[in-house]
Amino acid sequence: MEKIKVHGIKFISIDPITVGQDAPEVVLNDLAGQQHQLSQVTKPLLISVFPDIRTKTCSLQTQRFNVEAAAHQDIEFWSISNNTPEEQANWCAAHGVDMTILADDGSFGEAFGLTMKIGPLVNRLARSIFVIKDGKVVYRQIVTEISDEPDYQAALAAITK
Incomplete structure (x- = not known):
């Protein structure tokens, strides 16, 4: 279990998947309506998860991984x-972001154990990073303070291990 906080106040516990587990199968659509299926990914996959792209920390996180995506083909x-x-x-149009952005219809959050069930961010995703290789979770960071950014370097380093 992970306890998620907002400005230091605990408001929800989640039970996300862990390192070593098989990544659950998910199929989500991108902004063009194209499906992305986890089991079809052949490269190492870094999944950046956040509750609301319109907020400061989520915006920073997405912009940072957009830069990394361009640098790591x-x-x-x-x-x-x-x-x-x-x-x-x-x-994305306002910020010049062109990486793969997927809208969760609820299936991803449930499969990965990231949907917050109560509190001010009910039904939102907990901020987190996952690295998937060969269908297995090899790295996971659940950001326990929702307003903090993830550890970008640790996530990228996990891909090369």
């Missing part, structure tokens, strides 16, 4: 939030 990057595809597309 040997890695597949997915950014996933609960925002609607329209909200995501508007944000």
Whole structure:
């Protein structure tokens, strides 16, 4: 179990998948409506998860991984939030982001154990990073303070291990 906080106040516990587990099968659509299926990914996959692309920390996280995606063609990057595809597309257009952005319809959050069930961010995804290689979770960071950024370097380093 992981305890998620907002400005230091605990408001929810989640039970996310762990390192060593098989990554659950998920199929999500990108901004163009194209399906992305986890089991079809052949490269190492870095999944950046955040609750709302329109907030400061989520924006910073997505912009940072957009830069990393452009620099690492040997890695597949997915950014996933609960925002609607329209909200995501508007944000991407305003910020020049062209990486794979996926809208969670609830299936990803449930499969990965990241959906917050109560509190001010009910039904939103907990901020987290996963690295998947050969269908297995090899790295996981659950950011326990929702307003903190993830450890970008640790996630990228996990791909080369």
